[in-house]
Amino acid sequence: MEFNVTLLGQAITFAILVWFTMKFVWPPLTNMMEERAKRIADGLAAAERGKQDLEAAEKRVADEVRKAKQQAMEIIASAEKRATQIVDEAKDNASTEGARIVADAKGQIDQEVMRAKEALREHVAQLAVVGAEKILRKEIDAAKHADLLSSIKAEF
Amino acid sequence: MASNAIEYINHHLTFWNSDPSPARGFWSLHVDTFSVSLVLAFVFAGIFAMVARRASLENPGKLQLFVESIIELVDTQVKEIFHAKSKVIAPLALTIFCWIFLMNAMDMLPVDLLPNIAQWIGHSFFGLEAHHVYFRSVPTAxxxxxxxxxxxxxxxIIGFSIKAKGLGGWFKELLTAPFHTHHPVGAIILAPLNFIFQLVELVAKPISLSLRLFGNLYAGELIFILIALLPWGAQWVLGAPWAIFHILIITLQAFVFMMLTIVYLSLAVEAH
Incomplete structure (x- = not known):
């Protein structure tokens, strides 16, 4: 245990060393470490935020898809309705048109029948007249029918 | 053998004094203690300042991570114990821990290594008689x-106390704590008692700090010297366990010195 000026020398070395550490070692290193810790915290927060954003986006996408599906269903339903409507309309039109055509045809047929009947009747009448003429030509005897003719003459 | 052993031990326990005469006074220097601790101070300051200068936020190297872990260790202790604001205490604690650790670590060198090198240099370059060249390699011993x-x-401690409480406040505390009374006569009677208590408490701190460190390292060094006296084939039997155990001691003593410094300084700024 011998105390001498070494103690003073050691104390000076110590003081300078502490000053040096205080000036050039501690502040830059701790600042850097704090900066890093802050950056890591920021990164984690950003990751968390990104996750939340992604979740929200996924939810929105699901919503949109659901809405689109619903819309598509509505469109399909209305299209089906419209199609049946069109088919019904076409059916109605066709049936009325058919009825009309049938009625027209019937009218024409009736007309034709009437015309044929008329023609037939005329024909028959002619035939009757021709027949009658032939019969009459054979039967008529001026003498025999002189009375009759004279009576007719008389009537005029 | 016995006289040789005593001579060997004594030789190892003698400092390289700047004044070799027995009648030396206060103004003589232990060149070995001073130079070894100075070199280690440069080692510490150099490594830490280099790391601080090149410190990379994104991509720290292994050395930087090691330095950062030490700083983290010191910083946690300081933040846990010392609650006031101070720019000095954390660097002070770091310096104490690292410097003492390095000085203690000199104990891990073979006991004869540095003394023999010093003797060889003294003998070959300065023409000294080898036996009169002394070198103790552990500054903390x-x-x-x-x-x-x-x-x-x-x-x-005194500076922190005065800064935190003011000179008057500090003196008042020296006289009124730990025993406190509101009675004026009682206060006068208790003042000297308090003063003695406080003085003992105050003085005990540096003495216990330094003697604890000195005692541990001196004993460690002495035991290494004693082990070195064994026959060379048997030295490892005791040397290896003691060296391994000493790894713990040198770290622990550096840590204890640092912790107690923080504790004492935090006590100094807190009101009793």
Whole structure:
């Protein structure tokens, strides 16, 4: 245990060393470490935020898809309705048109029948007249029918 | 053998004094303690300043991570114990821990290594008789080194106290704590008692700090010297366990010195 000026020398070395550490070692290193810790915290927060954003986006996408599906269903339903409507309309039109055509045809047929009947009747009448003429030509005897003719003459 | 052993031990326990005469006084220097601790101070300052200068936020190297882990260790202790604001205390604690650790670590060198190198240099370059060249490699086994630090801490304790409480407040505390009374006569009677208590408490701090460190390292060094006296084939039997155990001691003593410094300084700024 011998105390001498070494103690003073050691104390000076110590003081300078502490000053040096205080000036050039501690502040830059701790600042850097704090900066890093802050950056890591920021990164984690950003990751968390990104996750939340992604979740929200996924939810929105699901919503949109659901809405689109619903819309598509509505469109399909209305299209089906419209199609049946069109088919019904076409059916109605066709049936009325058919009825009309049938009625027209019937009218024409009736007309034709009437015309044929008329023609037939005329024909028959002619035939009757021709027949009658032939019969009459054979039967008529001026003498025999002189009375009759004279009576007719008389009537005029 | 016995006289040889005593001579060997004594030789190893003698400092390289700047004044070799027996009648030397205060103004003589332990060149070995001073130079070894100075070199280690440069080692510490150099490594840490280099790391601080090149510190990379994104991509720290292994050395930087090691330095950061030490700083983290010191920083946690300081933040846990010392609640006031101070720019000095954390760097002070870091310096104490690292410097003492390095000085203690000199104990891990073979006991004859540095003394033999010193003897060889002294003998071959300065023409000295080898036997008269002394070298002790562990600065913390020198009371001058340990007291230099503990007395510096002691000055810090007083400085922190005065800064936190004011000169009057500090003196008042010296006279009114730990025993406190509102009775004026009682206060006068208790004042000297309190003063003695406080003085003992105050003085005990640097003494216990430095003697604890000195004692541990001196004993460690002495045991290494004793082990070195064994026959060379048997030295490892005791040397290896003691060296391994000593890894713990040198770290622990550096840590204890640092922790107690923080504790003492935090006590100094807190009101009793």
């Amino acid at each position: 020198d009371v001058n080194a340990t007291f230099a630090m503990s007395l510096s801490v002691f000055l810090c």
